[in-house]
Amino acid sequence: MARTVETTPFADQRPGTSGLRKKVPVFQQPNYVENFVQSLFDSLEGFAGKTLVVGGDGRYYNREVIQTVIAMAAANGFGRAIIGKGGILSTPAASHIIRKYKAFGGIVLSASHNPGGPHEDFGIKYNIGNGGPAPEKITEAVFARSKVISRYMIADIAPVDIDTIGTTEAAGMAVEIIDPVADYAELMKSLFDFEAIGKMFASGFRMAFDAMHAVTGPYAKEILERRLGAPVGTARNFVPLPDFGGHHPDPNLVHAKALYDEMMGPDAPDFGAASDGDGDRNLIIGRGIFVTPSDSLAMLAANAHLAPGYRSGLKGIARSMPTSGAADLVAKKLGIGMYETPTGWKFFGNLLDAGMATICGEESAGTGSDHVREKDGLWAVLLWLNILAVRSQSVKEIAAEHWASFGRNYYSRHDYEAVASDAANALVDELRGKLSSLPGKVVRGLKITKADDFAYHDPVDGSVSEHQGIRILFEGGSRVVLRLSGTGTSGATLRLYVERYEPDPARHDLDTQAALSDLIAAADEIAGIRRHTGRESPSVIT
Numbered sequence: 057m058a059r060t061v062e063t064t065p066f067a068d069q070r071p072g073t074s075g076l077r078k079k080v081p082v083f084q085q086p087n088y089v090e091n092f093v094q095s096l097f098d099s100l101e102g103f104a105g106k107t108l109v110v111g112g113d114g115r116y117y118n119r120e121v122i123q124t125v126i127a128m129a130a131a132n133g134f135g136r137a138i139i140g141k142g143g144i145l146s147t148p149a150a151s152h153i154i155r156k157y158k159a160f161g162g163i164v165l166s167a168s169h170n171p172g173g174p175h176e177d178f179g180i181k182y183n184i185g186n187g188g189p190a191p192e193k194i195t196e197a198v199f200a201r202s203k204v205i206s207r208y209m210i211a212d213i214a215p216v217d218i219d220t221i222g223t224t225e226a227a228g229m230a231v232e233i234i235d236p237v238a239d240y241a242e243l244m245k246s247l248f249d250f251e252a253i254g255k256m257f258a259s260g261f262r263m264a265f266d267a268m269h270a271v272t273g274p275y276a277k278e279i280l281e282r283r284l285g286a287p288v289g290t291a292r293n294f295v296p297l298p299d300f301g302g303h304h305p306d307p308n309l310v311h312a313k314a315l316y317d318e319m320m321g322p323d324a325p326d327f328g329a330a331s332d333g334d335g336d337r338n339l340i341i342g343r344g345i346f347v348t349p350s351d352s353l354a355m356l357a358a359n360a361h362l363a364p365g366y367r368s369g370l371k372g373i374a375r376s377m378p379t380s381g382a383a384d385l386v387a388k389k390l391g392i393g394m395y396e397t398p399t400g401w402k403f404f405g406n407l408l409d410a411g412m413a414t415i416c417g418e419e420s421a422g423t424g425s426d427h428v429r430e431k432d433g434l435w436a437v438l439l440w441l442n443i444l445a446v447r448s449q450s451v452k453e454i455a456a457e458h459w460a461s462f463g464r465n466y467y468s469r470h471d472y473e474a475v476a477s478d479a480a481n482a483l484v485d486e487l488r489g490k491l492s493s494l495p496g497k498v499v500r501g502l503k504i505t506k507a508d509d510f511a512y513h514d515p516v517d518g519s520v521s522e523h524q525g526i527r528i529l530f531e532g533g534s535r536v537v538l539r540l541s542g543t544g545t546s547g548a549t550l551r552l553y554v555e556r557y558e559p560d561p562a563r564h565d566l567d568t569q570a571a572l573s574d575l576i577a578a579a580d581e582i583a584g585i586r587r588h589t590g591r592e593s594p595s596v597i598t
C-alpha cells in the first residue's frame with residue numbers, strides 16, 4: 057500500500073524560529089508538504105513502530121495536511137498516530153500529549169499568531185520526545201535533506217475520519233483520535249488551586265478571555281467556564297475558524313485592541329486575557345493596566361509559590377535575550393539561577409530537561425514552565441488567576457508592589473514589518489561592522505558601555521548559537537537590542553527592543569513610550585533605522 061514517489065527539491069524549506077512558515081499557496085505546490093515531511097522523517101532515527109502526535113491550530117489547510125501526514129507516517133513505519141479531534145491541538149497541549157503518551161515526537165501545524173486563510177500563512181513544526189520544539193541540529197538536518205530529496209513515501213489510503221473519537225487503522229498504523237482538551241485540562245488542575253479560583257469567580261470576579269477565533273476557544277470554555285465556574289461568556293470568540301474571522305490571532309495591543317480598550321474603560325472586568333493562533337502566547341491586562349510579557353514573567357516567578365504546582369519553589373528562571381531584565385531581579389532575590397537564551401522556545405528545552413530552570417519567558421508574549429516544553433498561554437492566565445485568588449488584590453496593586461520592591465523595567469518593542477530584505481540586511485551588516493567602535497560614545501546624552509552580537513553557549517550540551525541579536529548597553533542599565541525576526545513570511549521584520557530600568561517608585565507611573573523616547577532616538581541614530589528602511593515609524597509597537 058505504501059508508494060514511493062519521485063520528487064525534486066525546493067530551495068526554501070529552512071525552518072525559522074519556530075518551524076517552516078510560508079503562505080498557503082507555497083504549501084499548496086505539488087509535493088511541497090510531502091518533501092518537507094519526508095525530509096523530516098529522513099532526519100529522524102528509530103521511530104519504527106513508535107507514536108507520532110499530530111494536531112494543529114485549525115487554520116486553513118490544517119485538515120488537508122493532517123491527511124497527508126497520516127498517510128506518510130504510515131508509509132514511513134510509525135506504529136501509531138495520536139490526533140486531536142477535528143485536527144485540533146494547541147501547541148502546549150501537543151507538547152503535553154507527546155510527553156504523557158511517551159510519543160516519539162509530534163507534528164504541529166500552525167503559523168502561530170500569523171493570519172490564516174487561502175492567501176495567508178501556514179506552518180509545520182516538529183517537536184521531539186521531550187515535547188519541545190526540535191533543536192537546531194534537527195532543523196538544520198531537515199533543511200539539508202530538503203535540498204537533495206529525490207523521493208517520498210506515502211500510503212494509498214482513503215481520508216481518515218478525524219472527527220470521531222476512537223481508534224482506527226491506516227495502512228498498518230493505528231490512528232487514535234482523542235479529545236484535544238481533556239488531558240490538558242487535567243494537567244492544569246494538577247498545577248493550580250481550582251477551588252480558590254472557583255471561589256473567586258463565585259464571589260463575582262469578572263474576566264474576559266479573547267480566544268481570537270483560534271485554538272484556545274475549546275480549552276478556555278472547558279477550563280474557565282465549565283471547570284472553574286466563570287460565567288458563560290467569559291470566553292469570547294471561542295470557535296476556532298480557518299481564517300480566525302479575518303483577524304490576526306496575535307494577542308497584542310494592536311490585534312486585541314477591543315479587549316484592551318474595554319480593560320481601560322469605566323466598567324472594565326477585573327482581568328482580561330487573550331491567546332494566539334496555537335495557544336502558546338498570552339496577553340495579560342488588569343483593570344486599567346497592561347502587563348508587559350517581560351513584567352508578567354517576573355511577577356509570575358515572584359508569586360509562583362502561591363500555586364500548588366510550584367509550592368516547593370523554582371529551580372531557576374530563563375528568558376530570551378531581548379526580554380527585559382525584570383525577571384533577573386526576582387532570580388537574584390530568590391537566590392536561584394538565571395539564564396539568558398536566544399529568541400526561540402527551543403533554547404529552553406535543555407535547561408528544563410536538566411532541571412536548571414522551572415519558569416521561562418519571552419518578550420514575545422510567551423511564558424511557560426517545566427510542565428510542558430512549549431510556552432503556554434492558558435497556563436500563564438491560570439497562574440495569574442491563582443495568584444489573584446490567593447492575594448485578593450488587583451493586578452494593578454500586585455504590579456505596583458512588585459515595582460516598589462524590585463524597581464520597574466520600562467520596556468517596549470518596535471516592529472518594522474515587511475521591510476525589503478536587502479535593506480534590513482544592510483542595516484544589520486553596517487551595525488555589526490561598527491560594534492567595536494561604539495563603547496565610550498555618547499548618543500543623545502546616553503553613554504554606551506558595551507555593544508555586541510549575542511552568542512549563546514548552551515550550558516547543557518555545549519552547543520554555540522551565534523548572531524542572535526545586537527545589544528547596545530548604556531550607562532545606568534538601559535539597553536537597546538536589534539534583530540531580524542525568524543517568523544515573518546514577507547520580506548524582513550526588524551525588531552527594536554528598548555529597555556530602561558527605573559528604581560525610583562515616584563517614577564513608576566510614566567508613559568512607557570515617553571520614558572523610552574531618548575533610547576528610541578538613540579537607536580535610530582546608531583543603527584540608521586529610518587535611513588535604511590525608509591520608514592518614519594514602526595508598523596507595530598508593543
Ligand code: G16
Binds near residue numbers: 073167169332540543
Ligand atoms: C515564535 C517562537 C518564540 C519567539 C517568537 C518570535 O513564537 O516560538 O520563541 O520568541 O516566535 O520570534 P521572532 O522574533 O524570530 O519572530 P510563536 O508564538 O510565533 O511560535
